[in-house]
Amino acid sequence: MGKPSDLVQGTLDLLILKTISLEPKHGWAIAKRIQQISNEVLQVQQGSLYPALHRLEQQGWITAHWAESETGRQAKFYSLTGDGKNQLEKETANWNRLSQAINIVVAEA
Amino acid sequence: MPSRHKLYMQIRMLFGRNRAGQRLQDELRFHLDQQMSENIASGMSPKDACKAAMRSFGDPGLVREQVKATWNWYNIDKLGRDLKYGVRTLLRSPGFAVVSVLVMALGIGATTSLFTMVRAVLLRPLPFRDPGRLVMLYEHFRQVKSGDGFNAVAPGDYRDWRSQTHGFEDMAAMRGYGGILSGVHSELPEVVQSAGGSANLFPLLGVTPVYGRVFTEAEDQPKGEPVVLLTWSLFQRRFAGDLSIIGKQIHLDTIPTTVVGVLPSWFTYPDARIEFWMPYAQSFTPQDYGMHDGHQSMVVARLKPGVSVEAATREVSTLQYQIHLANASKPVAEDVWSRPMIDDVVKDVKTPLLVLLCSVVCMLLIACLNVSNLLVARAAARRKEVAIRGALGGSRLALIREQMTESLLICVAGGGLGLLLSLASTRWLAAHWRNLPRVDTVHVDGWVFAFALGLVVATALLAGLVPAISSTGKESLSALRESSRSIGGSGSRARLRQVMLTAEISLTVTLLAAAGLLFHSFVRLRTADVGCRIDHVMTMKFGLPEIQYDTREKVLLFHQSLLERVRRLPGVSGAALVSTAPAAGPQGDRVFTILERPAPSYSIQYVAVTLTADPQYFIVMQIPLLRGRVFTEHERLHNDHYIVVSKQFVNQYLAGDDPIGKHVRIWWDTKVETYEVIGEVGDTLYDVTKPVSATIYFPILSGIPDRTSEATIMVHTSVNPLTISTPVRQQISTLEPELPVYNALTMDQILNKTTASQGFAANLVLAFAGISLLLAGVGLYGVLSYLVTQRSVEIGIRIALGAQRPEVLRVVLVDGLRPVLFGAAAGLAGAAVAGSLIRSMLYGASPYDPLVIAGMVGCLLLTAVVACVVPAWRASRMDPMQALRSE
Secondary structure: OOOOOOOOOOOHHHHHHHOOOOOOEEEEHHHHHHHHHHOOOOOOOOHHHHHHHHHHHHHOOEEEEEEEEEOOOOEEEEEEEEHHHHHHHHHHHHHHHHHHHHHHHHHHO | OOOOHHHHHHHHHHHHHHHHHHHHHHHHHHHHHHHHHHHHHHOOOHHHHHHHHHHHOOHHHHHHHHHHHHOOOOOHHHHHHHHHHHHHHHHHHHHHHHHHHHHHHHHHHHHHHHHHHHHHHHHOOOOOOHHHHHEEEEEEOOOOOOOOOOOOOOOOHHHHHHHHHOOEEEEHHHHHHEEEEEEOOOOOOEEEEEEEEOHHHHHHHHOOOOEEEOOOOOOOOOOOOOOOOOOOHHHHHHHHHHHHOOOOOEEEOOOOEEEEEEEOOOOOOOOEEEEEEEHHHHHHHOOOHHOOOOOOEEEEEEEEOOOOOOHHHHHHHHHHHHHHHOOOOOOOOEEEEEEEEHHHHHHHOOHHHHHHHOOOOOHHHHHHHHHHHHHHHHHOOOOHHHHHHHHOOOHHHHHHHHHHHHHHHHHHHHHHHHHHHHHHHHHHHHHHOOOOHHEEEEEEEHHHHHHHHHHHHHHHHHHHHHHHHHHHHHHHHHHHOOOOOOOOOOOOHHHHHHHHHHHHHHHHHHHHHHHHHHHHHHHHHHOOOOOOOOOOEEEEEEEEEOOOOOOOHHHHHHHHHHHHHHHHHHOOOEEEEEEEOOOOOOOEEEEEEEEEOOOOOOOOOOEEEEEEEOHHHHHHHOEEEEEOOOOOOOOOOOOOOOEEEEEEHHHHHHOOOOOOOOEEEEEEEOOOOEEEEEEEEOOOOOOOOOOOOEEEEEHHHHHHHHHEEEEEEEEEEEHHHHHHHHHHHHHHHHOOOOOOEEEEEEOOOOOOEEEEEHHHHHHHHHHHHHHHHHHHHHHHHHHHHHHHHHHHHHHHHHHHHHHHHHHHHHHHHHHHHHHHHHHHHHHHHHHHHHHHHOOHHOOOOOOOOOOHHHHHHHHHHHHEEEHHHHHHHHHHHHOOOHHHOOO
């Protein structure tokens, strides 16, 4: 495993929201999913993941319920709320704007 | 607006924190287990899998804390933890906690109480319409140097002012009065205080009667229709709130009088003891209503909008000077002075209240400094702990916050207790402070709570911030470097404590000096020589109604029969009549001239207190006869032109010459009479708080109705004087069944009454000063003990190297007493300021009395030496081996 890339400040929220937008997932699965999709480039540290999940939950953007996981144990599953969907759209738009801008600068300069 | 989910989370986090904590634990555990089973699946041994999972996860405790920091209410959670920590620290030394809380409770409670009083009495506006524009007008005599220069007004002056000046919207007059109140069949007579008020007085103040109406201008004439306004208290007390009394008649001084209205319950101006109001003019005879030389009224005026009080007063003053010139031979004032009505109401209590407030604030400051000092000592004991926590990354703010929590806890507990204390003490103060104006408005309200809360915050900051900042500073890390043997490492901390001690001592000296001066003045008052017998004397006042007792013979007959009957009572060794008992307060005074020695200048008035007395008065009261003789049974009825004068009279107006045979001409209200001086007697005080004044005695046996019908019987007894009160009353009611008797007091009680408020203030300030002295002593002892413990190694080395024990004792003592001496010096400056503040409360005592101040400073030094000697002696007894081996 290579050195995990530092996540751009604030993008973790976007990644989490996007990851659970299709179906509810528990924390471990979220971290795993981000790692797989990004081809092991993005590694989410537990020390950042759980504070971020709880912060989003306190904000009312995601909601959690306990259910049986694939291994048969009780796990905490996170899913998007209505507010969360709005927030996801907003952050996605933001990210697109930002990354395009960075791409332009990197390509032109 | 927070969304539904957010709101739901907030509520859930508020009530389900513990459960949420448990759930978090489960969540993190699940993550670890997943990681572990993945590791096993990739071929690790279970042991390695566990280790690897733990490694990749990091510190679970830290993650848990980081997660919790994102939760709602995290700050309250943190505060709760700080509080828990603070409570635990305090409980570890319960003695310190209890003492500090009690000290703060006392300080905050007393300060809150005094604030409540000051707010109600001094700060709250008067309950009248637009009270800011109300002023009181007084006459001012340029020649008179005694008193405050504000003199009562003559009715003639008031009437001229009102009709001839234009700076005020209106002016109204009032005067204190007395009266015998009884039913229409003369039943249930009682002597009550009353007042005369002009018809426009109540409209001017903006007071409307709750029932009925105020006086009309037609009634406000010397011979107007007799009418009366009842105060609420009389209406409830005597008439049980029965409205049918309005329009009916009662008897005032046996004159049938119609009740026209009832005043509201809040109207207790100018004195709560006033029971009814009559028209101002009806309290005068037609001749007197126009006089310029009889001063007894108070004048309240309402400023016109846009006119300054100076301009309006100047106009009245100019008019008054013309009146003065027109009446040059009579005592008519030259000027008019004014002051705002609120100042007038509180003039006697403003200084005492402010002095008391200042002294409790001083005491509170001392309490704060003391708690602060003790906290610094405790912080010093925990320096290493704080330093280690700082080195490990504890933020300075967190450390300060934690230490502040401790002082905050002390102050909150003290404040809560203090608030309860102040509820009780405010009530006590209001009930025991005699003649406190506006006492009915004293009550605890939201402002008082806010004030107490503010005090708690201020004291917590004051007591906690200094120790917290000083013990968490950058140099706190040096605590780690220095060994327990290093010497003088805590120098700056010791200096801080010494500065605080110096402040504490200087405040204590200031407070002690003020208390000493007040108490000294009070003791002087109590031990003042009244000039007559005090023990075993009962006094009782009565006033014969002038309707029935309208001739000299009738009054004389009553007086003589009463004296004969009382003198025959068992247990009575002497009885006499006098118009007013000594020390019982002010009485009338008169202007006179001495025929054989005319006044050097026309404008200088000869004034003397006038009393009437019977022949035996001087013997019964043991007032010494200095020259000539006193009255005999022959000076009676129309043979009454003989007077006895006092020593002060002779000294003041005759330069000590023999007064016998001199002739004195006296202005009664309407006529002038000449009297021959037959004797000179010793001085008596009419008020122990006032200087001796020249006095003239007239024979009471003249029986002149309006001069002798009011009298006090003085009964000297061989038994307890209180037991004679009922038999004397019985004799009076045998002679005149409907005559009410009042002010039945022993001479001792009269003296107690007049000095009660001085004693009250003096005792309170003394108590505050005593507590402060105790606090200062405790603080000093604490600091020095701490210094000795800190320096035990140094002292041990000194002793081991051959230092003499007396020398060690001396060094430590000097160390401890240095802040005391500095503080005492600063305190003397404070005492000078305090002295000038309380000058008006010191009767005949100097505010810089060196003996009193020296005594008080000595008292403090003695306490300081005692507080210092114990630790110093302990230091000098130290076993050097043990001191060097310790730690």
